[in-house]
Amino acid sequence: MKKMIKTVALGSAMALATVAAQPALAAKSAPAAPSDGGTIIPGLAVANLDAVVANSNAYKTAEQQRETTYKAQYDQAKARNDQLTAQIKPMVDKFNADRQAANPNQASLQQQAAAIQQLQEKGKAELQQILQPVAMSQAYVQEQIEDKLNDALKAAMKKRNVSMVLSPDSVIAFNGAAYNLNQDILNELNTAIPSAQLVPPSGWEPRQVREARAQQAAAEGAQQSTSTQPTGR
Template sequence: MNMHKKLLLAAVLVAPGAVIAATQAQAQTVAVADPEAAVENSKVWAAAQAEIGTTYKTQLDQAKTRGDAIAAELAPLYKKFDTNGDNQLSQAEIATARSTRASELAQIEAKEKAAQEELGRMTAQPSRARAYAIEQITAKVNEAVTNVVKTRNISVLIRPNAAFFASPAADITPAITTEIDRLFPKASITPPAGWQPGQQGQQAGAAATPAAPATGAKPKKQPESR
């Protein structure tokens, strides 16, 4: 799973209360939606990625070149443990290596960890820009979902993997994508000073919480370059 997928999964949380409140009036329809896919397919997210790719091209190109070199260096080291020759390390092969060649495997894993940290430093700026863009876009997901639910008079909304069966017509993910783009056509890729991932959502949650009343009292894989 690449980094922006992880960020999307962490950031997209459709508030059940918002959807329930939107379905009080004679709702009749059951629908499915994938909010992460709605964000990933949006024009605003595509534009943000393109801008990040342009703005940080030098860092990303350097990281890719370095990542390819690291992969080429690590591949033959891990190949020693590929006993069935399928160019992959299974859990069984890793377990065997840990029991029979633990010291050698630990050295390779330490080298891989150092390489991942190096690539992380090289891509820190574009990764931060990507996280900031995702956070801004996903902040509009609840509103987009609520608007689509209201417009289509939907009574029950579930994720695709929770449905035993759903026809393509039941999927409102594209409609949510369209609504996200309408609500938020442009995302900034420049975080303000002091910004940290998740900060916007935490602040929104704090603002939504009413004040209390006053009282008297993995299998191994080659390191990613992104």
């Protein structure tokens, strides 16, 4: 019960608000350690591709434009979030008061907790539905940038004579000046895609959805092919 109480209290205060907030890819920078004067390994570099995408001109411009283009959705989500928060707060207050009783009614507390969590989940689904166009825009912009990212990486590697690129997550420390390829990739990416289309075309689906559909269609096709093959006597 204590775990459920914590979940209810925390969820009502935070879950709905975080859904209504605009999701964004946080701008990151590859960690670097100061040079210790050691030997530099030629042909090796480190790159944080998430940071490159988040700091690209196309991504940052789209983030700014989206606030205006999808203002109606943001405003609607905020208004609905405020309504849900106002609706849930007294329920949580009553729940917390009832559980402080000398002999709390455990069955009643469980019913209250279930009602609060049900309302939270319903509200979260509502807010996600309202912000669905925003999420689709973000996925569309990111996919456009990622489509150019591999070529930008290869171009940067060629110019710096790099044969291997590692992720910062796989490196404990490195000389940032000597190995950091972020800016080189970013320069190539900004040239390849200075801006991205903000609003996806009608019927567009993210790559993951398209790939999942294609895999399902292939599996169904293979199954049908197998079932229609003649059997030997």
